[in-house]
Amino acid sequence: MKIAFTTKTGEMIDMHFGQADCFHVWEVGPDEAHYLETVSVGMHGNDEEDRISARASILSDCAVVYTMQIGGPAAAKLIAKRIHPMKTNVEVGLKESIERMQEVLRGNPPPWLRKAMNKDLIGSFMDED
Numbered sequence: 001m002k003i004a005f006t007t008k009t010g011e012m013i014d015m016h017f018g019q020a021d022c023f024h025v026w027e028v029g030p031d032e033a034h035y036l037e038t039v040s041v042g043m044h045g046n047d048e049e050d051r052i053s054a055r056a057s058i059l060s061d062c063a064v065v066y067t068m069q070i071g072g073p074a075a076a077k078l079i080a081k082r083i084h085p086m087k088t089n090v091e092v093g094l095k096e097s098i099e100r101m102q103e104v105l106r107g108n109p110p111p112w113l114r115k116a117m118n119k120d121l122i123g124s125f126m127d128e129d
Helices: 048-058 072-080 094-106 111-128
Strands: 002-005 022-028 033-040 064-067 084-087
Touching: 002 094, 022 094, 048 072, 064 094, 072 084, 084 111, 094 111
Parallel strands: 002 064, 064 084
Antiparallel strands: 002 022, 022 033
16 A cells, blocks of 8 residues: 655654655555655645645545644545545654554554555556446
8 A cells, every 4th residue: 555654854754744845655565665756745825725635635546644743624634535644743763654554464454454455456446447
């Protein structure tokens, strides 16, 4: 599944969702994980609502977004697009977070994570039509 991270350097989850200029996107599975791309937010309107919508749109193929902080309206907009926000509250190592996610994937993932994992499967079925 695709996971986006708010990070300045690619090493730490160290940015607020609303202040991130870009997101590092990784493909993460139970046994493998690799960096895919960095997606830039760009300029999208002058108000907060437009900026939140732009971020949610560029992340629409991600199942999870790891961020240090996220406001309620932004989290709600992600959830509406079936993207699960994960708030760390403090700076956390990006690779460490991926490894923890992989441990959960290898075990018995909670229902919300199983749904997030299935998001990619549903998307790949839709692409075949």
